[in-house]
Amino acid sequence: MTTYHFIGIKxxxxxxxxxxxxxxxxNVQGSDIEKRFFTQAALEEKQIPIYPFTEDNIKEGFTVIAGNAFADDHVEIVRAKELGVTFYRYHEFLGEWLKQYTSIAVTGAHGKTSTTGLLAHVLDQTFPISYLIGDGTGKGHVESKYFVFEACEYRRHFLNYKPDYAxxxxxxxxxxxxxxxxxxVFDAFQSMADNVKRGIIACGDDMELQKIQAKVPVVYYGFQSGNDFQAQNVAETDNGTTFDVFVRNTFYDTFHIPMYGNHHILNALSVIAMCHYEGLQADSIKKISTFEGVKRRFTEKTIGSQVIIDDYAHHPREISATIESARKKYPNKNIVAIFQPHTFTRTKTFLQEFADSLNAADSVYLCDIFGSAREQSGQLTIDDLQKRVDNSVILELDRTEILSEHHDSVLIFMGAGDIQKFQKAYEAVATI
Incomplete structure (x- = not known):
């Protein structure tokens, strides 16, 4: 049996x-740095071996899959090339693997992970399926009918995929x-659309997506009239959101999701449209109501009178959506945003947009920018953002107890870097 070795398995x-x-x-194994990542637990549960990086990990006859974070001069990649073993980059292998199934790619600038999780949850209730979610969750099944996967637009990696649906x-x-x-960005998505073999489910409320030219049927969803699948009569309840779905202006059914905010309704609509297109009955699709979420997307816990939320939001639009969700779920509490910008280039490009989105919170704390190894700071610092955010405070890792002052509030820790270390530090000293 072939052994698959993953370079950067975490x-x-x-x-x-x-x-x-x-x-x-x-047969699966992998290697990575020693630092612990939240993705590790599932690998350890399945007893998949994780080794420190060394060229000795690479053996004759292996199939080697390298993460996109590692350059060609990485010691294990060099060794794999020397031995002439079968070698793939992550997105290249995924493009080959999904050919065995009815594949559904979930893509977009925002909402990919949540939507992939939601679709996988619904289909998994009815069929044996495989899925790959961008929060590190993966499941395979030897008899899978569907393969649901998150397809990232970064560096046009998603152009390696030729899915049945997107x-x-x-x-x-x-x-x-x-x-x-x-x-x-639009050109990349247009190229992705050209790769889709059977159909596209697209948000018709998005001006850019309306311009996509496709060789396959496009089903549009959204709040606006004119969409094939439209959400109406939205009502927030104590345990989520209820809404009616109209298919081409005819009432279809009422659905409930255990989340708050318009972006979650849109994500759910895309899943409802996809499942309806594939012939699932409404009763099967309604299992959407039991979805428990994905990792690092509005993940909640309570400490005293405070609700602590961990969220991956790292773009102004995502910050706005996360704050909106918190306001709708906790209308009587103050919203405190604790934000760590991710990459200097993104911070510089969206400096004013970040400020505008954060100003929707009642209080704002900012953490130093989490830079990428790929870039230079260009003298930009967190102070440049702080100047634009009303009454914001720079949060120091050893001074997080200041957050205890916010009684009966919602604290949202947001970012794609290591913002979780600030949350962890605060939870260790919180006195509410």
Whole structure:
């Protein structure tokens, strides 16, 4: 049996893919740095070996899959090339693997992970499926009918995939270290649309997505009239949101999701449209109501009178959506945003937009920018953002007890770097 070796197995996509191969009966191992990541627990549960990096990990006959974070001069990649073993980059292997299934790619600037999780949850109630979610969760099944996976637009990696279906949640300017403009991003999504074989489910409320030209049917969803699938009569309840779905202006059914905020309704609509297109009955699709969420997306806990939320939001639009969700779920509490910008290029590009989105919170704390190894700071510091955010405070890692002052409040720790260390530090000293 072939052994699959993952270089950088703790990466979110990599750990999910390793789990899928393991569940599908393959022999799997991997290597990574020693620092502990939240993706590790699932790998350890399945007893998938994780080794420190060394060229000795690479053996004749292995199939080697390398994470995109590692350059060609990495010691294990060099060794793999020397031995001439079968070698893939993550996105290249995924493009090959999904050919066995009815594949559904979930893509978009925002909402990919939550929507992938939601779709996987619903289909998993009815069929044996495989899925790969960008929070590090992966599941394989030898008899899978569907393969649901998150497809990332960064560096146009999603162009390695030729899926049967694609859900497109939105097109927005992000990853400014790679994309030059919104038009550059649009061109990438247009190329992705050209790769789809059977159908596209797209948000019709998104102006950019309306411009997509496709060779396959496009089903549009959204709040606006004119969408094929439209949400109406939205009502917030004590345990989530209820809304009616109209299919081409005819009432279809009422659905409930255990989340708050318009972006969650849109994500759910895309899943309802996809499942309806594939012939699932409404009763099966209604299992959407039992979805428990994905990692690092509005993950909640309570400490005293405070609600602590961990969220991956790292773009102004995502920050706005997360604050909106908190306001709708906790209308009588103050919202405290604790934000760590991710990459200097993104911070510089969206400096004013970050300030505008954060100003929607009642109080704002800012953590030093989490830089990327790929970039230079260009003299930008967190002070440049602080000047634009009303009454904001720079949060020091050894002074997090200041957050205890916010009684009966919602504290949202947001970012794609290591913002969790600030949350962990605060939880250790919180006195509420």
């Amino acid at each position: 990466g979110t996509g990599m750990s999910a893919l390793a789990q899928i191969l393991y569940d599908s009966g393959e 859900i497109m949640t939105n097109i927005d300017f992000d990853h400014p270290d790679y994309y030059s403009s919104i038009n550059d």
